Amino acid sequence: MLSQGIDKTKTIEELEGNRWPDPPSDATYLVQSVHELRRRPIEDLGVDGLRRLITQNVGLRWLLPVALDHLRETAPIEAESGFYDDDLLHAVLTRTEEIWRNSPHLAHHLDETINLLTDILPDMQRLITEWRAPLFDMRMMTEDGSRLADWGKHVTRTHQSPSGEFQVHFYYNKVTGKILPFDYKIVFKAN
Structure with a gap:
């Protein structure tokens, strides 16, 4: 219980x-x-x-x-x-x-x-x-034995594209070096 x-x-x-x-x-x-x-x-x-x-x-x-x-x-x-x-x-x-x-x-x-x-x-x-x-x-x-506390949100440096500047937000495991392959997003900077 x-x-x-x-x-x-x-x-x-x-x-x-x-x-x-x-x-x-x-x-x-x-x-x-x-x-x-x-x-x-x-x-x-x-x-x-x-x-x-x-x-x-x-x-x-x-x-x-x-x-x-x-x-x-x-x-x-x-x-x-x-x-x-x-x-x-x-x-x-x-x-x-x-x-x-x-x-x-x-x-x-x-x-x-x-x-x-x-x-x-x-x-x-x-x-x-x-x-x-x-x-x-x-x-x-x-599933690989990692703890949830090993994971954290991370952000890439700013990149330039024809649509403007953007960053990628993703989850990264600081112990294993793995990146969660499906829970990420691209964030464009407002002009």
Whole structure:
């Protein structure tokens, strides 16, 4: 379990060591509920509370592993019943690419969980496909034993072309000297 080392009896405020002030009296329901959920023990959040906080990028360090464990635990039920609650899966899948690049073990866990699902709605399948696209980069970048931290964005010197000056932006592995062959772009300088 990914969340095994997380003390679920604690609140996000306790884990972060950061108590937010009370929201203004005219705050929206969403703002009020996020403040309240941060003060609730993780074990008492429920799926809706997890989804709401994750969607607002609150406490992701602790909540993503908890959510991923829940998704893994409920995946076999989907295979039996044909029903899967997509709301939490949607919240998790729509976190930024940077989050998944910085936590490849979480991305791998989620990818394995998705592979357990058998009856995925077309809109969710599209979202999964979009989420998996950068993961292909991560797999390619680490299949030779490299770490993601070995890779970095690099830029060539400025070149001249009939269309103007440009640079090539690409990923380079400082340890192996490899260049990622498909994730690069040409950037023309504005005149």
